Amino acid sequence: MSRIVKHPAIALLDSGITFKEVRQIHAKLYVDGTLKDDHLVGHFVKAVALSDHKYLDYANQILDRSEKPTLFALNSMIRAHCKSPVPEKSFDFYRRILSSGNDLKPDNYTVNFLVQACTGLRMRETGLQVHGMTIRRGFDNDPHVQTGLISLYAELGCLDSCHKVFNSIPCPDFVCRTAMVTACARCGDVVFARKLFEGMPERDPIAWNAMISGYAQVGESREALNVFHLMQLEGVKVNGVAMISVLSACTQLGALDQGRWAHSYIERNKIKITVRLATTLVDLYAKCGDMEKAMEVFWGMEEKNVYTWSSALNGLAMNGFGEKCLELFSLMKQDGVTPNAVTFVSVLRGCSVVGFVDEGQRHFDSMRNEFGIEPQLEHYGCLVDLYARAGRLEDAVSIIQQMPMKPHAAVWSSLLHASRMYKNLELGVLASKKMLELETANHGAYVLLSNIYADSNDWDNVSHVRQSMKSKGVRKQPGCSVMEVNGEVHEFFVGDKSHPKYTQIDAVWKDISRRLRLAGYKADTTPVMFDIDEEEKEDALCLHSEKAAIAFGIMSLKEDVPIRIVKNLRVCGDCHQVSMMISKIFNREIIVRDRNRFHHFKDGHCSCNGFW
DNA sequence: ATAGGGTTAG
Structure with missing residues (x-):
């Protein structure tokens, strides 16, 4: 048996390489006879296939010219395909191994790559078949x-199967345990993940x-940071x-x-800033309201x-x-970066916040026409929102009627919010009913519906809504605001008195209220009627969580430091008005990120211009 | 000659 020496040209393929270069090397190897050796063809196929998904078809062509493809070459093709956008093609090469008669037999590498292909495919049946095959073949x-x-069963959401596999291993090594930690966290059992860890x-x-990403992905961000500190x-x-x-x-x-500290940590420790890492930084600053x-x-x-x-x-x-946002989108396209379905959600929202209906419609149409992306539910939701916010409620309704999939609650919610804003009782009632058909326990829908009735002084229906809410036992998701002061994260829940500085916060809020009233503030009581429970209403000190956070911000932060708050729900109308007034009276910048967007309050105004 | 665990946008 001859010693296999890798051709120097093949080594070149390890790093990023253009298609032209691949062809040049191919020609060279063909001419010098290298490709007569099936083993070397295997090397070449592997190098081409793994250097970029774009070259997979070309790698296949090279393979086809090989007299007798080696198991190594076929395994390499399975391996390259299983992480490509078309993992199902891995099975073509598996079949080629099987159809080679007794010449080739699938080995441990083959099955390993096939398992990975199933993971990429997220197909239960196929996964189970491959699992059975790995057992049959030992x-x-x-x-x-x-x-x-x-990892496969975690991807399929079958935590039980993960446990079965894991428990069948007498002494799992740390790689396997790590996979299990991830599996448990992804499937919702982060407690067990921690135990394993x-x-x-x-x-x-x-x-x-x-462990850190496990916590981060289930939203247990504080624990993620705790583990990072332990690390x-x-x-x-x-x-x-x-x-x-x-x-x-x-x-x-x-x-x-x-986040800023983490950024400087990265720089101090000379951690390589990859595209992914930098992208996460962009997202960090954007979602913390520091767009600059x-x-x-x-x-x-x-x-x-x-x-x-x-x-x-x-x-x-x-x-x-x-x-x-729209300008940047043009630049993106000029740069030759192809937008995808996610990109369009942001672009459509960009149109929405400034009320560019026609431009939004154009971008929506371009999805299919220019980019071959079929608009999904989310995109129709954005489109409905676009028209509804702009006051074109009838157009919004006709989009809902014509959209090719069943509208989800969020679509009706857009219409509902807009109906209230534009005082369209009839559509508001329709939207909230539709919304409640889809989500019987949607607290927000009840509140808005009752507000719509209250707006038109229809108190019978207000109490009717209220009763049906009670009879169905609808509970509100508790409002929660999070704020960072001196690098420490503080949480405020609605009506919560457990903060160590509660007494002081309460006193500050009383002072704020007094000055608000002096400035002509009258509480908007409609949302209050339904936003809070009876018990809370009797409590004179009841505060929506962001009000407590603002009070705490005013007493703890220097005047020129913006008060930054993250809220889990939408800001209510009263809190919105109060925030605007406080920003002027106290000369404070307040930045609130709610469920959907930011409110930058400054000088008595909000960046959302009253649309949210 | 090849392989397993961790990472970004709605």
């Missing part, structure tokens, strides 16, 4: 395969990252991947100071991908800079 004791199966005899940086205490080396999860936790919390900094990072990036552009576009739309 590869279910292979640690790589076992770990792959755990704590029980690991050996934890490398990847295991730590799995540092233990002296584990932190890398860029961990920092992505850390930044993402800060983003969720709206913890700008901690977000764009500074964005423009500073040498390489940007569709995620990067989409983050920036989303940030601009969320922060109310609709026109800038």
